[in-house]
Amino acid sequence: MPVSELIRRYDQLILDLDGCVWIGDEPTAGAVEAIAALREARKGVAFVTNNPRLPSEDYVAKLWGLGVKASLGDVVTVGAAMQHLLAETRSGRTAFVIGTAALVDHVAAAGLKPLNGTDRASQAEVVVVGGTDRLSYDDLREATLAVRGGADFLATSRDPTYPMPDGMWPGGGALLAAVEVASERQAAIVGKPEPQLLLTALERLGGGDTLVIGDRLDADVAAAGRAGLDA
Structure with missing residues (x-):
């Protein structure tokens, strides 16, 4: 697969995963071949995702399973970004997490004490919300009480x-949205459209003209704009 004239202008690319590299467990049409062509053309490639459901290692394994070679350093996840932020600013505090086990692990690795499953959950000092397939009314209630409590x-x-x-x-x-409506407060966002995921990927790639490719105007393209990158 030849690299287009547009792509030739850039030294490196940052690719979103969900909807760009894959949908579910299947690669998007031409994605594997396109990434191989980028690397053959000696373009730097990094991957980013707003999806916190899996640990970084699982995203790397999924890429390999689709035929895309990648290392941990190539993948920047919002879960890891959340861990980094919490470790720098809120280590030692208690937390309640709406999310998968992977996100809970990131919060714990940042030095916080998750109170999920305890009778003190609604008294947590930090509430973290991410995607999960297992959400209960109790989760919404505990998070709402904690956020309303400060x-x-x-x-x-x-x-x-x-x-x-x-x-x-x-x-x-x-x-x-459910927690924000019930608590009458807005959360601080760590992932896209905030620029930090892209800036971390850029730092790992090194200097050079960079193009961001994603599937959401309100997340990928907006984050690129805030990071000062083309998309």
Whole structure:
């Protein structure tokens, strides 16, 4: 697959995963071949995702499973970004997490004590909201009580949906909206459209003209604009 004239202008590319490299467990049409062509043309390639459901290692394994070679250093996840931020600013505090086990692990690795499953959950000092397939009313209640009680309120993204083979599924932003409405507060966002994921990927890639490729104007393109990158 030849590299287009547009791509030749750039030294490196940052690619979104969900909806760009894959949908569900299948690669998007031509994605594997396009990434191989980029590397053959000696273009730097990094991957970013607003999806906190899996640990970084699982995203790397998924890329390999699709035929795309990648290392941990090539993949920047919003879960890892959340861990970095919490470790720098809120280590030692208690937390309540709406999210998968991977996101809970990131919060714990940042030095916070998750109170999920305890009778003190509603007293958490930090509430973190991310995407999950297992959401209960109790989760919404505990998060709402904690946020209304003054907890710091953070979320991985506002993405309302994410693409799957049978259509668009509710994303972390849909879950976040319920907590924001009930608590009458807005969360601070760590993932796209905030620029940090792209800036971290850029730091790993090194200097050079960079193009961001994604599937959401309100997340990928907006984040690129805030990071000062083309998209």
